[in-house]
Amino acid sequence: MGRFLQSCKVSPDSPDLLTQVKTVAGSLSMFLGSYPDFFAKGTLRDAHKDFSIATTSGRVGGRIEQLWEREVEEGRIPEEEEKFVRSLKVDEDVKRICSVGENPPASHGVHERVVPYSQSQQQRPDFGAMTVVALKERLRGRGLKVSGSKKELIDRLELAEDGRPRGASAAVSGEAKDHLAGVVKDIILSSGGSIGSRDLGRFLSKVPPSPKAKRHDNALQELKEHYLSINKFLDRNRDLFEYQQGVGKSVYLSEHGFEIKLAPSQRGG
Numbered sequence: 001m002g003r004f005l006q007s008c009k010v011s012p013d014s015p016d017l018l019t020q021v022k023t024v025a026g027s028l029s030m031f032l033g034s035y036p037d038f039f040a041k042g043t044l045r046d047a048h049k050d051f052s053i054a055t056t057s058g059r060v061g062g063r064i065e066q067l068w069e070r071e072v073e074e075g076r077i078p079e080e081e082e083k084f085v086r087s088l089k090v091d092e093d094v095k096r097i098c099s100v101g102e103n104p105p106a107s108h109g110v111h112e113r114v115v116p117y118s119q120s121q122q123q124r125p126d127f128g129a130m131t132v133v134a135l136k137e138r139l140r141g142r143g144l145k146v147s148g149s150k151k152e153l154i155d156r157l158e159l160a161e162d163g164r165p166r167g168a169s170a171a172v173s174g175e176a177k178d179h180l181a182g183v184v185k186d187i188i189l190s191s192g193g194s195i196g197s198r199d200l201g202r203f204l205s206k207v208p209p210s211p212k213a214k215r216h217d218n219a220l221q222e223l224k225e226h227y228l229s230i231n232k233f234l235d236r237n238r239d240l241f242e243y244q245q246g247v248g249k250s251v252y253l254s255e256h257g258f259e260i261k262l263a264p265s266q267r268g269g
């Protein structure tokens with residue numbers, strides 16, 4: 001897996017994927033531990049391998065693909081990265097990369113067991129040993145503010161690690177909820193009554209957060225902190241907004257994301 005990730009680059013000037021995994025999560029092992037619903041770690045009777053990797057269910061590939069497509073529609077995946085993922089020929093590349101070199105192919109090992117790797121088994125990365133760039137990437141991945149000194153960045157990350165588990169939404173204060181709902185409503189109205197999810201994300205990234213939101217630079221970061229995604233924000237505010245994710249990839253979806261409107265009760269006369 002490490003060799004395969006090391007061979008992949010989104011663009012010639014970008015770091016390889018293994019380097020990016022280590023920058024964001026600390027190690028491949030910690031990255032897997034961040035997604036126990038998708039991946040499991042096991043052991044191999046093979047002196048050349050530290051651990052094996054498996055998916056936790058036969059349906060996991062489809063689930064990951066659905067999540068990725070949703071993030072593409074929301075505008076959270078840059079166009080360059082989307083093209084890279086769609087161009088991957090994973091089966092061919094794995095056979096080519098993992099069948100050469102000093103170590104034998106993974107298929108030569110024998111599985112002893114596959115053990116789910118939970119959050120409780122995961123050790124916190126040594127934030128103090130990380131560079132400022134790595135700390136900012138980790139904060140950005142959590143939708144948190146990335147400005148400040150190295151100590152402030154570390155404090156912010158430690159607070160996030162000690163707080164809610166990754167993937168669980170935090171309690172939303174009335175002030176934050178009202179601010180975000182008001183901003184989204186204003187953006188929809190100023191866009192003629194409807195807007196694409198990608199365009200909404202771009203606008204939110206330029207709007208200040210609520211007055212008491214000290215950990216965020218903009219409203220999009222605040223929304224992700226409390227709701228994780230635009231989809232979940234809309235789902236929890238169905239009395240205010242409505243949306244429908246189209247089937248397939250129309251030109252509108254690929255350029256603007258899914259369409260969002262005010263709920264009928266909010267449209268006025």
